[in-house]
Amino acid sequence: DAMVIQNPRYQVTQFGKPVTLSCSQTLNHNVMYWYQQKSSQAPKLLFHYYDKDFNNEADTPDNFQSRRPNTSFCFLDIRSPGLGDAAMYLCATSRDHLGHGYVVETQYFGPGTRLLVL
Amino acid sequence: ELKVEQNPLFLSMQEGKNYTIYCNYSTTSDRLYWYRQDPGKSLESLFVLLSNGAVKQEGRLMASLDTKARLSTLHITAAVHDLSATYFCAVESRNYGGSQGNLIFGKGTKLSVKP
Incomplete structure:
Protein backbone atom coordinates (compact mmCIF):
# COMPACT_ATOMS: atom_id res chain seq x y z
CA ASP A 1 0.00 0.00 0.00
CA ALA A 2 1.18 3.49 -0.80
CA MET A 3 2.04 5.32 2.35
CA VAL A 4 4.12 7.79 4.32
CA ILE A 5 6.71 6.16 6.58
CA GLN A 6 8.61 7.81 9.39
CA ASN A 7 11.62 6.45 11.23
CA PRO A 8 12.21 6.08 14.01
CA ARG A 9 8.82 6.17 15.70
CA TYR A 10 10.43 7.13 18.99
CA GLN A 11 13.71 8.96 19.38
CA VAL A 12 15.49 9.82 22.61
CA THR A 13 18.39 12.22 22.41
CA GLN A 14 20.49 14.23 24.78
CA PHE A 15 20.41 17.96 25.12
CA GLY A 16 22.57 19.39 22.34
CA LYS A 17 23.16 16.10 20.53
CA PRO A 18 22.23 16.30 16.84
CA VAL A 19 19.42 14.09 15.69
CA THR A 20 17.98 13.21 12.28
CA LEU A 21 14.44 12.08 11.61
CA SER A 22 13.52 10.50 8.33
CA CYS A 23 10.45 10.35 6.17
CA SER A 24 9.84 8.32 3.06
CA GLN A 25 6.82 8.04 0.82
CA THR A 26 5.61 5.69 -1.84
CA LEU A 27 2.85 8.02 -3.03
CA ASN A 28 5.12 9.78 -5.55
CA HIS A 29 3.90 13.12 -4.20
CA ASN A 30 5.91 16.16 -5.19
CA VAL A 31 5.33 18.14 -1.98
CA MET A 32 6.65 17.07 1.42
CA TYR A 33 6.16 18.84 4.74
CA TRP A 34 7.54 18.72 8.26
CA TYR A 35 5.36 19.71 11.19
CA GLN A 36 6.07 19.99 14.87
CA GLN A 37 3.26 19.14 17.25
CA LYS A 38 3.62 19.69 20.96
CA SER A 39 1.31 18.11 23.46
CA SER A 40 -2.31 19.25 23.15
CA GLN A 41 -1.41 21.74 20.42
CA ALA A 42 -2.09 21.98 16.73
CA PRO A 43 0.59 20.92 14.25
CA LYS A 44 2.89 23.75 13.31
CA LEU A 45 4.52 23.81 9.90
CA LEU A 46 8.32 24.02 10.01
CA PHE A 47 9.09 23.89 6.29
CA HIS A 48 8.17 22.13 3.11
CA TYR A 49 9.65 21.07 -0.19
CA TYR A 50 7.82 21.73 -3.43
CA ASP A 51 9.75 19.35 -5.65
CA LYS A 52 13.32 20.41 -4.89
CA ASP A 53 12.41 23.91 -3.81
CA PHE A 54 12.81 24.41 -0.08
CA ASN A 55 10.37 26.73 1.71
CA ASN A 56 11.14 27.68 5.26
CA GLU A 57 8.51 29.16 7.57
CA ALA A 58 9.58 32.55 8.90
CA ASP A 59 9.46 31.49 12.55
CA THR A 60 11.22 28.14 12.19
CA PRO A 61 14.38 28.23 14.32
CA ASP A 62 17.74 27.90 12.58
CA ASN A 63 18.29 24.82 14.70
CA PHE A 64 15.99 22.95 12.32
CA GLN A 65 17.20 21.99 8.88
CA SER A 66 15.87 19.73 6.18
CA ARG A 67 17.14 17.74 3.22
CA ARG A 68 15.34 16.11 0.36
CA PRO A 69 17.79 14.00 -1.63
CA ASN A 70 15.10 12.62 -3.94
CA THR A 71 11.34 12.55 -4.42
CA SER A 72 10.80 9.75 -1.94
CA PHE A 73 12.85 10.85 1.04
CA CYS A 74 12.96 13.87 3.29
CA PHE A 75 15.00 14.39 6.46
CA LEU A 76 14.62 16.67 9.43
CA ASP A 77 17.88 17.56 11.16
CA ILE A 78 17.86 19.14 14.59
CA ARG A 79 21.36 20.44 15.09
CA SER A 80 21.32 21.08 18.83
CA PRO A 81 18.10 19.86 20.41
CA GLY A 82 16.85 21.72 23.43
CA LEU A 83 14.31 20.61 25.99
CA GLY A 84 11.73 22.72 24.21
CA ASP A 85 12.14 20.70 21.04
CA ALA A 86 10.56 17.61 22.58
CA ALA A 87 7.48 17.02 20.47
CA MET A 88 5.86 14.80 17.88
CA TYR A 89 7.29 15.47 14.44
CA LEU A 90 4.95 14.76 11.58
CA CYS A 91 5.86 14.35 7.96
CA ALA A 92 3.19 14.88 5.34
CA THR A 93 2.97 14.71 1.59
CA SER A 94 0.64 16.03 -1.03
CA ARG A 95 0.37 16.18 -4.77
CA ASP A 96 -0.03 19.23 -6.93
CA HIS A 97 -1.48 17.42 -9.89
CA LEU A 98 -2.78 20.52 -11.64
CA GLY A 99 0.71 21.89 -11.95
CA HIS A 100 -0.47 25.39 -11.18
CA GLY A 101 1.16 25.63 -7.81
CA TYR A 102 -2.04 24.91 -5.92
CA VAL A 103 -2.19 22.04 -3.50
CA VAL A 104 -5.63 20.73 -4.28
CA GLU A 105 -5.44 17.43 -2.52
CA THR A 106 -5.28 16.73 1.14
CA GLN A 107 -2.03 16.17 2.92
CA TYR A 108 -1.25 12.61 3.94
CA PHE A 109 0.49 12.32 7.25
CA GLY A 110 2.97 9.75 8.43
CA PRO A 111 2.68 8.12 11.85
CA GLY A 112 5.04 10.65 13.41
CA THR A 113 8.26 10.48 15.39
CA ARG A 114 8.02 11.28 19.06
CA LEU A 115 11.20 13.03 20.18
CA LEU A 116 12.30 13.11 23.77
CA VAL A 117 15.20 15.32 24.81
CA LEU A 118 17.00 14.46 28.05
CA GLU B 1 -2.16 36.72 8.68
CA LEU B 2 -4.55 33.80 8.43
CA LYS B 3 -6.07 32.70 11.73
CA VAL B 4 -8.19 29.63 12.27
CA GLU B 5 -10.44 29.31 15.30
CA GLN B 6 -12.29 26.23 16.39
CA ASN B 7 -14.94 25.94 18.99
CA PRO B 8 -15.54 24.34 21.27
CA LEU B 9 -12.04 23.20 22.20
CA PHE B 10 -13.42 20.50 24.46
CA LEU B 11 -16.65 18.62 23.93
CA SER B 12 -18.10 15.92 26.12
CA MET B 13 -21.21 14.33 24.77
CA GLN B 14 -23.34 11.30 25.32
CA GLU B 15 -23.74 8.51 22.87
CA GLY B 16 -26.66 9.04 20.57
CA LYS B 17 -26.58 12.82 20.73
CA ASN B 18 -25.90 15.28 17.93
CA TYR B 19 -23.46 18.14 18.01
CA THR B 20 -21.60 20.57 15.76
CA ILE B 21 -18.00 21.75 15.80
CA TYR B 22 -17.32 25.15 14.26
CA CYS B 23 -14.29 26.38 12.39
CA ASN B 24 -13.90 30.07 11.55
CA TYR B 25 -11.07 31.54 9.57
CA LEU B 43 -3.54 12.82 11.63
CA GLU B 44 -6.11 11.08 9.49
CA SER B 45 -7.74 13.00 6.67
CA LEU B 46 -11.52 13.12 6.98
CA PHE B 47 -12.77 15.70 4.49
CA VAL B 48 -11.50 18.10 1.89
CA LEU B 49 -13.87 20.96 1.09
CA LEU B 50 -12.94 22.83 -2.04
CA SER B 51 -15.77 25.21 -2.84
CA ASN B 52 -18.47 27.35 -1.33
CA GLY B 53 -21.44 25.25 -0.32
CA ALA B 54 -19.48 22.00 -0.37
CA VAL B 55 -20.96 19.32 1.83
CA LYS B 56 -19.39 15.93 2.46
CA GLN B 57 -20.58 13.07 4.60
CA GLU B 58 -18.90 9.95 5.89
CA GLY B 59 -20.80 7.81 8.34
CA ALA B 78 -25.86 10.04 16.92
CA ALA B 79 -22.39 9.98 18.42
CA VAL B 80 -20.72 6.71 19.33
CA HIS B 81 -17.70 6.12 21.57
CA ASP B 82 -15.46 5.35 18.59
CA LEU B 83 -15.71 8.97 17.52
CA SER B 84 -13.78 10.09 20.59
CA ALA B 85 -10.68 11.87 19.26
CA THR B 86 -9.34 15.35 18.56
CA TYR B 87 -10.66 16.97 15.40
CA PHE B 88 -8.68 19.65 13.61
CA CYS B 89 -9.77 21.92 10.85
CA ALA B 90 -7.09 23.40 8.63
CA VAL B 91 -7.25 26.14 6.05
CA GLU B 92 -4.91 26.56 3.15
CA SER B 93 -3.12 29.87 3.09
CA ARG B 94 -1.71 31.39 -0.03
CA ASN B 95 1.91 32.35 0.30
CA TYR B 96 4.85 32.79 -1.95
CA GLY B 97 3.31 35.03 -4.56
CA GLY B 98 -0.11 33.41 -4.60
CA SER B 99 0.93 29.86 -5.28
CA GLN B 100 1.59 26.88 -3.08
CA GLY B 101 -0.59 26.96 -0.04
CA ASN B 102 0.29 25.84 3.43
CA LEU B 103 -2.11 24.57 6.04
CA ILE B 104 -2.94 26.64 9.08
CA PHE B 105 -4.52 24.47 11.74
CA GLY B 106 -7.08 25.33 14.34
CA LYS B 107 -6.30 24.36 17.93
CA GLY B 108 -8.43 21.25 17.70
CA THR B 109 -11.60 20.08 19.38
CA LYS B 110 -11.14 17.25 21.83
CA LEU B 111 -14.26 15.14 21.64
CA SER B 112 -15.19 12.65 24.31
CA VAL B 113 -18.23 10.49 23.76
CA LYS B 114 -19.52 8.83 26.88
CA PRO B 115 -21.90 5.87 27.09
Missing part, protein backbone atom coordinates in the same frame (compact mmCIF):
# COMPACT_ATOMS: atom_id res chain seq x y z
CA SER B 26 -9.97 35.09 9.04
CA THR B 27 -9.01 35.55 5.38
CA THR B 28 -10.21 34.34 2.04
CA SER B 29 -9.60 30.70 1.32
CA ASP B 30 -11.53 28.14 -0.67
CA ARG B 31 -9.86 25.05 0.67
CA LEU B 32 -10.63 23.63 4.05
CA TYR B 33 -9.65 20.30 5.54
CA TRP B 34 -10.83 18.27 8.50
CA TYR B 35 -8.53 15.81 10.23
CA ARG B 36 -8.95 13.38 13.08
CA GLN B 37 -6.21 12.56 15.56
CA ASP B 38 -6.33 9.77 18.14
CA PRO B 39 -4.12 10.13 21.24
CA GLY B 40 -0.47 9.57 20.40
CA LYS B 41 -1.26 8.98 16.75
CA SER B 42 -0.91 10.87 13.52
CA ARG B 60 -21.89 9.89 11.30
CA LEU B 61 -19.81 12.91 10.29
CA MET B 62 -20.85 15.63 7.89
CA ALA B 63 -18.75 18.66 6.97
CA SER B 64 -19.80 21.81 5.18
CA LEU B 65 -18.13 24.97 3.97
CA ASP B 66 -19.44 28.52 3.63
CA THR B 67 -16.64 30.57 2.12
CA LYS B 68 -18.63 33.81 2.34
CA ALA B 69 -19.05 33.44 6.07
CA ARG B 70 -15.55 31.90 6.34
CA LEU B 71 -17.07 29.09 8.32
CA SER B 72 -16.95 25.34 8.22
CA THR B 73 -18.93 22.99 10.40
CA LEU B 74 -18.39 19.37 11.35
CA HIS B 75 -21.67 17.83 12.41
CA ILE B 76 -21.80 14.67 14.45
CA THR B 77 -24.96 12.60 14.28
